[in-house]
Every structure is written in structure tokens, then in C-alpha cells.
Amino acid sequence: MKQDRKREIISRIKSFPSMSGIAAKALKLLDDPDANAAQVEQLLKQDPGLTANLLKLTNSAYFGIPSKVGSVRHAVVMIGWKKVSKLVMAACVNAITNRQIVGYDLPPGVLWQHSVAVSVTAEGLMRELKIAESDEIFTAALLHDLGKLILGGFVEKELDEIEKVAARGIPFQMAEQEVLGTNHAEIGGLMLESWSFPTELVNAVRWHHDPDSAPQTGVMTDIVHVANVLCLMIGIGIGVEGLHYEPSVSATKRLGIKPTQLELIASQTLEWANELAGVFE
Structure with a gap:
């Protein structure tokens, strides 16, 4: 029975609508080393919603830009191509996550808010631990809960x-596994695998709740795990899952995170979330 249910769930991956055509083209364009801001802006003009979300993120207090940014090209001038590329990606993810997530008690916008918060927290962890900045870690953090869709x-x-x-005191995703034969992390990993994402990124999503069970441990999986747990612990995107989460002791040891650093990043995450709050209203 459980295996039949799992097969039914997995079969939905093939029919799941991926990002809009414009969002998919934008992400492909961002991977092109010869792409420029004018090309991205021209493409995004075809999807006003994507452009609006990109500019809302750029104009949030998080970036502290003194004057309002009104175009993709202006955003590049103010915060740089690399950051704008990540914000375009975040805006693209909004195109598929900005809905009510039934079953998880997440109103429209909350999953996107949580996803962006985890990405920002992951970047904060990388800075604190002096780990080289990684676009793939940002992407994995942004997409980690995709399986909930x-x-x-x-x-x-x-x-x-x-x-x-x-109610027996076990984490929600383990309860999912026990009842459904799978969990949202596994389904998210299978979704990204079907979309031909890199293996390391797929694994980071697949094992973001349980990095110690991953076939191979890695910095990306551990960072996404810790960033996600920190956001859940301070109440960003908890929904029906509640607060039954703590970072893996093994993962924090592998990363070399001290308790004081976790406290610092947690308090910074709250600050970053407040600075980004206007984007999600």
C-alpha cells in the first residue's frame, strides 16, 4: 500500500509544470557567460511579474540602496551582475512557489519567503565560515522545499x-516518510534530478533534513541543512511542521560552526528577514 502511494507520488513529477517559459529562458541566459543585463531585461519585459519581484527584492532594505531601482540595468549598476543573477533566480522560483501549499498550512507567498530566507542564511553562513561563495549553494537553498508542491x-x-x-515527538518529514513512504525532501531531489540539475545540488535538496544519512556528506548539503533549520527555529515558514527541528550535531562539527556563530547567524537571519519583509506583502 505504502509503495503504491509512493509510486503514485513519484508519477506526479513527470506531469508537474516547471517554470514559465520566460523564467526557464531567464535561468538559461544567466548561465551564459556572454549574457548581459540588457538581454536579461529585454527577456523579463515579457513577464511583468518576474520583473516586479526582481525589483522588489533589489529595493528591499536588505540591500540598503539609497535610491529606488527601476530597471534591471540599474540594479546591475547598484549591486552587481552576480547578485542580480541570484535575484532573477529567486524571482523565477516565485513563479512556481507563490501559491497556497495545501497540507503544510502555508498561505500564498510563505514558501517563497522561507526559500529566500534560507538562501540568504546560507550565504551568511558561508561568509561567517569563510567558505568560498557558491551559486549552487544559493540555488539549492532556494529550491530545497520544492517537493512540498x-x-x-x-x-x-x-x-x-x-x-x-x-505527536510521538519525531520531525514532520519523518512522519511523512512513515505514512506516505516518502517525504518532501526526497520528492524535491527527484524533481531536480528530472530537470537535470547537478548531482551535488540534487543531494543537498534530497538530504536537507537528514544530512547524516546522505550517501556522501558535503559542504553544500550541510550548509543548506543548517540554514533551513535556523529559519525554522526562528519561525520563518514553519506552517504545520512546527518547531521540532535542531541542526545536526555532526553537520555543525563538519562545518566547524561554534554555538556562538549559530546564535549570531540566527539573530542576523531575523534582521535579514525583517529587511526583506516588504517584498512578501
Whole structure:
């Protein structure tokens, strides 16, 4: 029965609509080393929603830009091509996550807010630990909960049973696994695998709740795990899952994070979340 349910869930991955055509083209363009801001701006003009989200992120207090940015080219001048590329990616992710996520009690916009917060926290961790900046870690953090988009309907149907299991004091994703035969992290990894994302990035999403069970441990998986847990611990995007989360002791040891550093990043995450708050209203 459980295996039949898992097969049904996995079969939904093939029919799941990926990003809009413009969003997909924008991400492809960002991977082109010869691309420039004018090309990206021209493409985004075809999707006003993407452009609006990009500019809202750019104009948030997080970046502290003194004057309002009104175009992609202006954004590049003010914060640089690399940061704008990441914000375009965040805006593209909004195109598929800005909806109510049934089963998880997440109203429209909350999953995107959580995803952006985890990405920002991951970057903060990299700076604090003096780890070289990585676009792939940012992307993995941004996409880590994508599996909820498919699993939510199944969670909704079995929520009473899942909550009974979770009431035993185990994390929500483990309760998902026990009842459904899979969990949102595994489904998210399979989604990215089907979209031909790099293996390391797929693994970071697949094991973001349980990095110690990954076939191979790595910095990307550990960073995304710790960033996600920090955001959940301070209440960003918790929904029905509650607060039953703590960072893996092994992951924090592998990264060399001290408790004082975790406290610092947690307090910074709250500050960053407040600075970005206007974007999600």
C-alpha cells in the first residue's frame, strides 16, 4: 500500500509544470557567460511579474540602496551582475512557489519567503565560515522545499495520520516518510534530478533534513541543512511542521560552526528577514 502511494507520488513529477517559459529562458541566459543585463531585461519585459519581484527584492532594505531601482540595468549598476543573477533566480522560483501549499498550512507567498530566507542564511553562513561563495549553494537553498508542491495534496489527505505519528515527538518529514513512504525532501531531489540539475545540488535538496544519512556528506548539503533549520527555529515558514527541528550535531562539527556563530547567524537571519519583509506583502 505504502509503495503504491509512493509510486503514485513519484508519477506526479513527470506531469508537474516547471517554470514559465520566460523564467526557464531567464535561468538559461544567466548561465551564459556572454549574457548581459540588457538581454536579461529585454527577456523579463515579457513577464511583468518576474520583473516586479526582481525589483522588489533589489529595493528591499536588505540591500540598503539609497535610491529606488527601476530597471534591471540599474540594479546591475547598484549591486552587481552576480547578485542580480541570484535575484532573477529567486524571482523565477516565485513563479512556481507563490501559491497556497495545501497540507503544510502555508498561505500564498510563505514558501517563497522561507526559500529566500534560507538562501540568504546560507550565504551568511558561508561568509561567517569563510567558505568560498557558491551559486549552487544559493540555488539549492532556494529550491530545497520544492517537493512540498507535489507532496502537499497527499499530506493533506493523510494529515491526521501524519500528525499522530509526529505527536510521538519525531520531525514532520519523518512522519511523512512513515505514512506516505516518502517525504518532501526526497520528492524535491527527484524533481531536480528530472530537470537535470547537478548531482551535488540534487543531494543537498534530497538530504536537507537528514544530512547524516546522505550517501556522501558535503559542504553544500550541510550548509543548506543548517540554514533551513535556523529559519525554522526562528519561525520563518514553519506552517504545520512546527518547531521540532535542531541542526545536526555532526553537520555543525563538519562545518566547524561554534554555538556562538549559530546564535549570531540566527539573530542576523531575523534582521535579514525583517529587511526583506516588504517584498512578501
